[in-house]
Structure formats: C-alpha cells, structure tokens
Amino acid sequence: MIVSNNLKNVHSDLRGNLYMHALELEKQGGKILKLNTGNPAAFGFKMPESIRDRIVSDAEKALGYCDIRGREDARESIADYHRLNGLKNISEEDIFIGNGVSEVAYMIITALIGKTDEVLVPSPCYSLWTNFTFLAGGTVRYYQCDESNAWQPDVNSIKKSITKRTKALVLINPNNPTGALYSKEILLEIIDIARKNNLVIISDEIYDRLVLDEKEHVSTAALADDVTIVTMNGLSKSHCICGLRCGWLCISGLEKEKRVLRDALIKIASVRLCSNALMQLVIPDALKDSAYTKNMLGQDGRLLTQRNATTEELDKIDGISYVKNSAAFYLFPKIELEKYGLESDRDFAEQLLNQKHILVVPGSGFSCADNKHFRIVMLPEENELRRAVKDIGEFLRKR
Numbered sequence: 001m002i003v004s005n006n007l008k009n010v011h012s013d014l015r016g017n018l019y020m021h022a023l024e025l026e027k028q029g030g031k032i033l034k035l036n037t038g039n040p041a042a043f044g045f046k047m048p049e050s051i052r053d054r055i056v057s058d059a060e061k062a063l064g065y066c067d068i069r070g071r072e073d074a075r076e077s078i079a080d081y082h083r084l085n086g087l088k089n090i091s092e093e094d095i096f097i098g099n100g101v102s103e104v105a106y107m108i109i110t111a112l113i114g115k116t117d118e119v120l121v122p123s124p125c126y127s128l129w130t131n132f133t134f135l136a137g138g139t140v141r142y143y144q145c146d147e148s149n150a151w152q153p154d155v156n157s158i159k160k161s162i163t164k165r166t167k168a169l170v171l172i173n174p175n176n177p178t179g180a181l182y183s184k185e186i187l188l189e190i191i192d193i194a195r196k197n198n199l200v201i202i203s204d205e206i207y208d209r210l211v212l213d214e215k216e217h218v219s220t221a222a223l224a225d226d227v228t229i230v231t232m233n234g235l236s237k238s239h240c241i242c243g244l245r246c247g248w249l250c251i252s253g254l255e256k257e258k259r260v261l262r263d264a265l266i267k268i269a270s271v272r273l274c275s276n277a278l279m280q281l282v283i284p285d286a287l288k289d290s291a292y293t294k295n296m297l298g299q300d301g302r303l304l305t306q307r308n309a310t311t312e313e314l315d316k317i318d319g320i321s322y323v324k325n326s327a328a329f330y331l332f333p334k335i336e337l338e339k340y341g342l343e344s345d346r347d348f349a350e351q352l353l354n355q356k357h358i359l360v361v362p363g364s365g366f367s368c369a370d371n372k373h374f375r376i377v378m379l380p381e382e383n384e385l386r387r388a389v390k391d392i393g394e395f396l397r398k399r
C-alpha cells in the first residue's frame, strides 16, 4: 500500500509518540497527568447551562441535514458577534459553520492552496495549520514570533519569507502555544504587508474571549476592509465543549474577492453535506452568554487562578524562563538544557514523562526550531498544577 505523498510531513506531537508512550505507561498501572491538550472538559470544566438547555429542548430540530453553510439563525448570530468586534460589511452569507475550527480550517486551506502555493505560518505554530497545508500539497514557510518581544510576530521575518508563490498568511491570535495577544500596531503592519503582496490573511481567533489581566483582543479583520481576511472562531474553548465540535469562519474584505472565496467554500461544504446541526442550535445562546467565559477569567476564576499558580511555581525553578501568557491557557517556557545535561526539548519531555508521569508537548511539536521549549496546558485545578510544576522543578534539580 502506498499512501499519499502529501502525508509525508504531517505530524501531531500533541497525540504522537509521546502520547502513545503515556498510554502505555497507564496500561502498566501508572497515572499520567496529561498536560498535552487544551481540552477543558477533561479537567472538570462543565458546559454552560445555556448550551445544556438548548441541546435537551431542541434535539428534535436537528435531525435533518441543514444548509451546507450552517443554519441561517446561527450564521446571523455569528455575523452579529463579529460586527460587535468591529468587522464591517459582513453578513450571514460570509459565514461557514463546521465541526470545529478544525473542519473550517481544512475547508479554507483546500479552497486556497494547491501544489504550487505557499502558506506563511508562525513559528511556533499550532500544528493544524501546517498539517492542512501539507495535506493540500502546499508548502509551509515559517515566520518567527519573537520571544524577546512577548512572542509577537516578527514583521521582518514575515517580509523575508514572502515569495511569488505565497498565497496566505496565518495568524493565531491569541496564540497557541505561547498564549500571546498581538498588538494593534503589529496587526496593522501585517495587514499592510498582506495588502501589498495580495495575500489572504487567515486569522485564527478561537481564544479571543479568553483574555486575561484586563487586556483586550483586537480582531485582525476589524482593522481593514480592503484586504481579504478569514476569521476563524468557535465554541470549543470559550464554552468548554471541544467534543461537541462547533466552529466557523467569517470572510471579510472586498466584495469581489469575497464572492470568489464563498463560491469555492460552497463547493467544498456541499461535499460533506452539513456540519453537526445540533451544535448549530446552541450558537445564538452561547454567543449571548459571555458571563460563562468571563467567570473563568475573573478574580476567582479558574483560568486566572491556575495561570497565577503555574507562574508562581515556575518562578522558583532555576533554569526555566517564560513569557507570561495574556490569553488562553497555555504557557511556553524555555529550559536551559545544558545546565541540566538535557539534549533537547524532546529529551526533556520524554524523561519527565518516564520519571514524573507528566506529559507535556516539546516545543518542536509546534515547529519551534530552537528545541528548547515545552508547552504546559494550565487546565488542571490549582493544587494539581502546583504539584506538577514542583515535580518539574524536582526532576531538574535531581539531574
């Protein structure tokens, strides 16, 4: 059997070899603390009442296939949401709902990218974007995000990475794995580059409601209406329902370009009939329920408490530095490998798993080239997180 050549570079270190090894250790009786995926329900986060009620009361309404783009009421509420975030000239026609951002990411990359096309993605990068580019047969080019500048995209690196074949530029803001929130100034510079080079911007904003420390998220598409921008969003994280699969994309920009993209997406969407209709029913209520998400981020909210506990404990460890995340629930610390006789981020993650039964994803799993980082998912309860970070410190000290 010869499988597609496009699979050659596809990788998922979030559920790859280390994860498989963790499952093996569990089979042998060990308990593994899995800090490898941003899956709130796995750490006791419950779904909002608003969503539970709608699922129970309206399930019968979701038995048939619906519009290939998604139910109209859901798309209207999504368009309202993005208008509130400052997007102009958009309507429900510009929205496509899918089974998670993952599915609409596949759709937009399939619509745009063929064998000779290049996509600019950040390094570090959540692997969804690189993998779909590989699957489409396209080429990934990385631009650097600058740790010394709070992980903001390095605009010069973007400029240097553009070629005649570059078609799209992916932004992940707020970012996974760094938890960075991009400044308006940098977004404006990037939009200008896209404008001059005729690039489509794909702005993955799935964490836009999960912003900490009273900071504010700026949606890229709110800053320009003459550049084609595809904004990605969904309910997996803000409403802790990853498993229910609910995400969407919203196209903004000049009408002529939008029409071409809409037509392409309609072709792709029709191939798979429609996305899970039950989940579309919850969208209008969920988008009105901002209190649920805000409660996780406020003074006694779990996400803030857990982030602060993690950073307090990390501060006690010699040889680990980090940029405090401004959003989401990830931290991307750097380890002084030489100090501890470790060969690489992967060596660190493997040994940590074997010795302390803690599973983290090495930075190389996010295409971070220096091999010195790892990602922590700050979703367990405060005490469990404190214990885990203390264990990381002990693991290093004993080397």
Ligand SMILES: Cc1ncc(COP(=O)(O)O)c(C=O)c1O
Pocket (backbone or CB within 6 Å): 038, 099, 100, 101, 102, 103, 126, 128, 172, 175, 176, 204, 206, 234, 235, 236, 242, 245, 246, 247
């Ligand atoms: C940046 C980013 N985009 C997209 C996704 C996928 O989200 P969904 O559950 O909506 O497919 C994730 C999931 O972790 C993510 O971190």
